[in-house]
Amino acid sequence: MVNSKIIVYSSNTGFTEQYAKLLSRALDMPSYKLGSVPDCHRGAEVIYLGWLFAGMIVGYKKCAKKYSVVCAVGVGMSPPSAELAEGLRATMSIPESVPVFYLQGGFDIAKLKGPMKLIMKFKCREIAGRLNAKPELSEAEQLTLDMCHGPASAVSEASLAEIIALYR
Numbered sequence: 001m002v003n004s005k006i007i008v009y010s011s012n013t014g015f016t017e018q019y020a021k022l023l024s025r026a027l028d029m030p031s032y033k034l035g036s037v038p039d040c041h042r043g044a045e046v047i048y049l050g051w052l053f054a055g056m057i058v059g060y061k062k063c064a065k066k067y068s069v070v071c072a073v074g075v076g077m078s079p080p081s082a083e084l085a086e087g088l089r090a091t092m093s094i095p096e097s098v099p100v101f102y103l104q105g106g107f108d109i110a111k112l113k114g115p116m117k118l119i120m121k122f123k124c125r126e127i128a129g130r131l132n133a134k135p136e137l138s139e140a141e142q143l144t145l146d147m148c149h150g151p152a153s154a155v156s157e158a159s160l161a162e163i164i165a166l167y168r
């Protein structure tokens with residue numbers, strides 16, 4: 001085994017990959033796309049980052065079957081909240097011993113194709129309607145609204161601070 005801890009990720013349009021690369025640099029840990037992890041890492045402990053699809057962390061179950069996932073991170077377009085992370089734990093049946101984080105990623109509808117693009121066109125309309133009805137928006141809510149209107153991203157190393165502190 002080359003490294004005892006590695007980062008594995010699944011990314012559809014690149015925002016989760018950006019987080020994985022930032023984390024990889026900050027923790028000096030190699031990062032690999034799920035499905036492209038070299039065999040020498042068999043048995044490694046994994047910090048897993050996956051993009052959110054309908055409330056699920058894409059690839060988590062597949063990764064947890066093969067590796068010992070010691071931290072699970074979901075990346076979505078919603079504003080972050082502690083309830084969201086706990087909701088992901090319940091939905092994905094992540095054991096209590098594994099810390100779960102939610103990070104606000106980014107969204108660019110132009111990078112989607114076919115049914116996903118169509119679904120998200122309607123979803124964005126619904127989300128924007130809900131946020132526009134609020135008298136005031138937090139910075140994260142404003143970013144989600146921006147994502148509904150065009151490409152926008154919340155990806156930053158600062159958002160990874162808690163995870164970096166846990167594994168540094």
Ligand SMILES: Cc1cc2nc3c(=O)[nH]c(=O)nc-3n(C[C@H](O)[C@H](O)[C@H](O)COP(=O)(O)O)c2cc1C
Nearest residue numbers: 011012013014015016052054055076077078105106
């Ligand atoms: C089909 C589809 C479903 C999505 N479902 C969710 C969701 O349930 N919750 C959420 O916060 N974001 C959701 N998103 C937004 C993505 O998770 C978000 O844009 C993420 O940052 C994309 O990461 P990626 O660029 O690594 O693929 C969805 C996006 C698509 C295309």
